[in-house]
Amino acid sequence: MTRRVIIIGGGLAGLTAAYSLTGSGYETLIFEKDSVLGGMLASYNINGYSIEKYYHHLFESDNELLHLIDELGLRERVEWLRATTGYYTRGRVFPLNTPIQLLRYPDLKVTDMIRLARFVMRSRKIEDPIALDEVTAREWILRSANRSIFDNFFAPLLKSKFGREMDRVSAAWLSSRINLRSNRGLRGERLGYIRGGFEELIRAIEREIRERGGVIRCNTEVDRITIEEGEATGVEIGGSFVPSDAVISTVPPSQEKKTPATPKIPELENGTGTHPTGSGIRYQGSLCLLIGLEERLMKETYWLNIRPETPFGAVIEHTNLIPPEEYSGDHLVYLATYLQEADESLMTAREEEVAELYITALEKLFPTFNREKVLWWRLARERCTAPIYETGYRKRILPYKTPIKNLYLAGIFSHPNYPERSMNGSIRAGIACAGEIIKAV
Ligand SMILES: Cc1cc2nc3c(=O)[nH]c(=O)nc-3n(C[C@H](O)[C@H](O)[C@H](O)COP(=O)(O)OP(=O)(O)OC[C@H]3O[C@@H](n4cnc5c(N)ncnc54)[C@H](O)[C@@H]3O)c2cc1C
Missing domain, CATH: 3.90.660.20 (Protoporphyrinogen oxidase, mitochondrial; domain 2)
Known part of the structure; x- marks a missing residue:
């Protein structure tokens, strides 16, 4: 018997969950509140071209994403390029790509630059960054590098990424970020x-889901997940009830009125919960x-x-x-x-x-x-x-299968998006969550 799965959100997690389920015994129904699919990866169409609303690029370690790109026949469109980076300080741009450019960076002494290079190399050797989950990035840098490297190199970066939360961010996040962003040659990252843009990817997944019979509705905001006697039975949209055998929510549970009222799940609480699910992720x-x-x-x-x-x-x-x-x-x-x-x-x-x-x-x-x-x-x-990847984050990660029967979660709060959220992480989460639904039958 075909089972109906409702998916809240047409970003990468929702699309890949639908891509995995549609046609193989499941009827999928994606509800996306925006007028276009893609979520954070959505694009503008301007002057006849497509460009992402938020900058995006692929990393060589994006295995599942590259596999999906292959399956959808887009591999020939992927280009690997050298991206140059720089730091703006003291009123001008300092490129930071070649060893000579690094030595010219004025905010660090040459000895600190060498120490920074060693710190980056050591960090790249860390096999399990999650082991650093309880240590703050600040403590880790002060212990493994020095104060000047923290103050003059990492602190401005942490501040621009996390603002006043910077001192709570874990070394797990920083170490995985260093690994991700230090795939460099002499000419850059x-x-x-x-x-043609990542819109090509979104369109290709959409096409495939529709061809297999999946239904996608944009401009459709889910107001509430309906729970009856500990079981998700469907969703409410504009006062109408849409029934289903399972619901996947890809939307970060938060207190915002605009997100669906994901129910409080006491079993996920760890005492620090401030969100309806109680997991405490900020x-x-x-x-x-x-x-x-x-x-x-x-x-x-x-x-x-x-x-x-x-x-x-x-x-x-x-x-x-x-x-x-x-x-x-x-x-x-x-x-x-x-x-x-x-x-x-x-x-x-x-x-x-x-x-x-x-x-x-x-x-x-x-x-x-x-x-x-x-x-x-x-x-x-x-x-x-x-x-916000603060210390102790790993305990807050939300599971795919919740204690509420037939309610599933996949998105930036899922395991593959720790210690850094990414397209690849949301794709892995969507696929794994679909796998949980298949297993549950
Ligand atoms: C500035 C920026 C730069 C990034 N750069 C990169 C990069 O270079 N490389 C990389 O790998 N990753 C990057 N990412 C991360 C990547 O975009 C995300 O990890 C991924 O796209 C998240 O997909 P998702 O499906 O989990 O979430 P989302 O894309 O957020 O999807 C959730 C969807 O749910 C919809 N929704 C919300 N509420 C409702 C509702 N009530 N009813 C129906 N629909 C609803 C939303 O509109 C959205 O479409 C970047 C992200 C940002 C913000």
Whole structure:
């Protein structure tokens, strides 16, 4: 007998769960609140091209994602490129790609730079970063490197990523981040991208699900998961009940009214719970102002970390990775901020105000840039885009199968997204969660 599975959310976790289940004894129904699929990986369509709302790239270790790309026949579109990085400090950009450039970085002495290189090499050898779950990143750096390296290199990065939460973040997160981002050669970091944009991937999964008979409804927000006598029986949408044999929620459980009222699950509580599921995971948000420019902003840098206080912590010049010819000649730059609870004003300010604030700050950083070069801008901002990976996080990870019968969870709060959330992690979570449903029959 065919079983009906409702999936809340059409991001990568929801799409891959549906991709795994549809047609093999399961009828799937995806409800996505936005007008387009993709969630954090959704794209804008501008001037005839597609570009991600939030910057995205592939890492060589993304095994499940690359496997999916193969299955969907997109492998030939994947390109591996050298991405250059830099640090903005003392009023200018310092590229940090070659050994000579590293030695020229003014905020660290040469001896500290050598010590930093050793610290990175040692970190890359750590096989199980999760073992560092109880140690803060700060303690770990102070113990394994030194204070100058912490103050002048890592602290500004941690601050721009986690704001006032920076001192609670675990060494597990930092060590896995170092491993992920230190796949470098002499010309920079090796990153992958899908020609035509990641929208190609989203469209290909969508096509496959629909061809196998899955139903996908965009512009459809789930209000509530219906629980009767300890069992999920369906969802409520705009006052109507939609029944199902199982429900997968891919939405971070939070207290936000806009997310479905994922029920409180006492068995998942660990005493620190502040969310309806009680697992105690806290989330941060993201804000990206994407601007289209008539000329390039930086000479060669793809990813620039910003040391001085600015509303954004990184400037990512996408067209220094993929040439502007792919984008009708537009030069594309993301101004990126991670949002903590204290940054609520950036979540609620009018889009024009945010754009004004960010473009003014960019003019201050780059004297040769002025707003007349901006052809267009788009703003993306979302409250729950990543867990705050504080110490003790591993105990808070949410299981796929919940104590409520037929209620399943998969998303950025799942095991494969620790110690860092990623496309690959959400794909693994979607597949594993579908596997739990298959096993349960
Ligand atoms: C700024 C930024 C940069 C990133 N860069 C990279 C990168 O370079 N490489 C990488 O691997 N990963 C990157 N990621 C992470 C990656 O995008 C995510 O891990 C992944 O896309 C998450 O997929 P998901 O399905 O778990 O969640 P989501 O994409 O958040 O999907 C959840 C979906 O649920 C929908 N939804 C919410 N509430 C409801 C409701 N009530 N009813 C119906 N639908 C609902 C949402 O609209 C959303 O579409 C980045 C993320 C951000 C924010």
